Amino acid sequence: MNVLILTNHIKSFGGSEIQAYEVYSYFKSRGDQVNVYANLFDLPMLAFFDEKDVIYDVELINVIEFDFIWSQHSIFSRLFKEKTIESISVKVVSVHLSPFEPLELSSLPYMSKLDVTFVTNSEETKNRLLDFNINSENIIVSNNAAPDEYIQKRARKLLKKITIISNHPPKEIFGAASLLKKRGYFVEIIGGPRPKKVTPDLIANSDVIISIGKSVQYALLSNTPIYCYDHFGGPGYLNTENFSKAKYFNFSGRGFSRKDANTIASEVIDGFDDCMEFVANMSIDDKRPFRLSVFMSSLLSKVSLTELSQKDIQSIRMSYPIEEKISEYYKLNEKLALSINTKKKRFKLNLFNIKLKRSKKH
Numbered sequence: 001m002n003v004l005i006l007t008n009h010i011k012s013f014g015g016s017e018i019q020a021y022e023v024y025s026y027f028k029s030r031g032d033q034v035n036v037y038a039n040l041f042d043l044p045m046l047a048f049f050d051e052k053d054v055i056y057d058v059e060l061i062n063v064i065e066f067d068f069i070w071s072q073h074s075i076f077s078r079l080f081k082e083k084t085i086e087s088i089s090v091k092v093v094s095v096h097l098s099p100f101e102p103l104e105l106s107s108l109p110y111m112s113k114l115d116v117t118f119v120t121n122s123e124e125t126k127n128r129l130l131d132f133n134i135n136s137e138n139i140i141v142s143n144n145a146a147p148d149e150y151i152q153k154r155a156r157k158l159l160k161k162i163t164i165i166s167n168h169p170p171k172e173i174f175g176a177a178s179l180l181k182k183r184g185y186f187v188e189i190i191g192g193p194r195p196k197k198v199t200p201d202l203i204a205n206s207d208v209i210i211s212i213g214k215s216v217q218y219a220l221l222s223n224t225p226i227y228c229y230d231h232f233g234g235p236g237y238l239n240t241e242n243f244s245k246a247k248y249f250n251f252s253g254r255g256f257s258r259k260d261a262n263t264i265a266s267e268v269i270d271g272f273d274d275c276m277e278f279v280a281n282m283s284i285d286d287k288r289p290f291r292l293s294v295f296m297s298s299l300l301s302k303v304s305l306t307e308l309s310q311k312d313i314q315s316i317r318m319s320y321p322i323e324e325k326i327s328e329y330y331k332l333n334e335k336l337a338l339s340i341n342t343k344k345k346r347f348k349l350n351l352f353n354i355k356l357k358r359s360k361k362h
Contacts, residue, residue, distance in 0.1 A: 003027045003034045004066040008073035008103060008330060010049065011042040013195055014167065015213055016072055016097055019121075021048055022147055023070055026296050037061060037075065039327040040334060044195055064088055068303070070095060074106045074326050077319035088308045092116040093299070099128035106326065108132050110316050117303045122250035140299055144250055145292040146217040150200050154223040156280070159272045160186060163206035165198060165215045167191040170231045173210065175261025180268060208272060216251035217290045220282065225275035227268055233258040236267050237275040 007020040020036065027034045028050075037055040046054070055061055063069075063079040068091045076092075094111045096118065098104045105128075111118070112132060118139045120126040126139050162185055164177060169189065177187045188206075190196045198215055200222065209219045212230040216238075219226035228234045228246055234253030235242035242256075249255045259267075288294050308316070 001027075001030075001032045001067045002065055003032050003068045003070065004061065004063075005034065005036045005070045006072060006075040007036070007038050008075070008327075009040040009042075010036065010038040010045050011040055012045060012167070013191070013197055014045075017045045018214055019095070019097060019144075020070075020072060021045065022292055023296070024049065024053075025147065026292060035061075035066075039075070039330055044197075048197070063090070066090060069093065071107070071111075072097065073103050074323045076107060076323075077110060077316045078323050078327075080313050080317045081320045081324075085313055086310055088313070089305045090308070091303045092306045093119055093303060095119045096125050096129060097121045099125045103326070105132070106322070107319070108134070110319050113315065114308070114312060115304070115306050117299070119299065122252075123248045124250060124254075140295075140302065142295050142299075143247070143289045144214055144217055145290050145295040146214060146221055147292050148221075150203060150218045150221040151287075151291075152200060152204055152222040154204070154280075156276060157207050159207050159269065161205065161207045162187045162268065163202070163209050163211075164189045165191055165209060165211035166230050168231045170258075172259060172261045172264060173229065176210075176264035176268065179261060179265040183265070183269070185269075208268065208275075210268070212251055212253050216246075220279060220290055221287060223279045223282075225272055225279055227264075227271075227275070229253055229259065229264065232256075236264070237271040237278075239274065239278050 005020055005024055007016055010017050010020065024034055024036055035053050035055050036049055037058055041054065041056065058075065058078050059081070061079055063083070064085065069076070070093050072095045076094075092114065094107060094116050096104045108129070112134055116138070118129060118134055119142050120129060120139060121142055121144045123141055126141055129139055130136060162180055164173060164187065166173065166189070169192070177189060180187050190198070196202070198218060203209065203218050203222045203224055206224060208225045208227060209215055210227045210229060212228055212232070212234065216226050216228055225237065227237050228251050229236060230253050232253035233256045235246050235256045236259070238246060245255055
């Protein structure tokens, strides 16, 4: 099968990039031919894709060559720009990873008119799509499922190493990390300025994970206690009382209140044994919704061919100017951010040199 994966950016270890990469890896493991297009490619995430599978120019994509299209963000209509295509039959999956991010919703006006399958990462996002009158029967919830390689048996451990995984940790997490270090625990913070891919070994070598999103599924599959908390707040350690609500919100921390640093540090220590027992007691059936292989197998059995007529293609084509503007806007923001960071680095370097000269004079 020839597969095309579309996403806005392949750059950092963010949620949409990891989702695209894991789906890419799943199809590659089956022996499928897979190509990936993004509006922006950069390291470190780009290094995990085979160079021959990467398409850098959307206008080089011949949509009729593909059997299956996994479409994240707002790119799909650009496949038809100035292309002479009378009709096409292809399996299309419109993927949505947030209930509020505009980039996740802007393709709905034309996708909703087509007979495509919609994938959402959570029930919360599914309900957002229902607000746009998407047929519930056409929506499949992925539960942000993770690869089977994260399934691991785990011997009961003492709390020694705490790993915080976040690209946007709030100040109370930094405060809790400081308190936990003072109490003798080893704390590692991953993400943001300390990028690192979250591997099965990284999870296995941690006694507890403090994070949200996909890291929660990684921890659950490996029987690792997970303290669900980040910039939205969170329930803390997952348990029977808060699990369903946390799952509804994609383990994002939404739906729960914020905590202070002292509370977080105390809960991480005092609730460790209970959470260890909670994850250890999860059955194989409890974990099935979080396995990517199970989800993808189910998805592929349900996705049907979408027949795009000339009229459909003309309708889709009307959206490509907007999607091109979105791409240009995103790239411009990236350049602006890079320019600002460069200026900050130069300012710090100049400041350092001034201080160095002054110190030499004295």
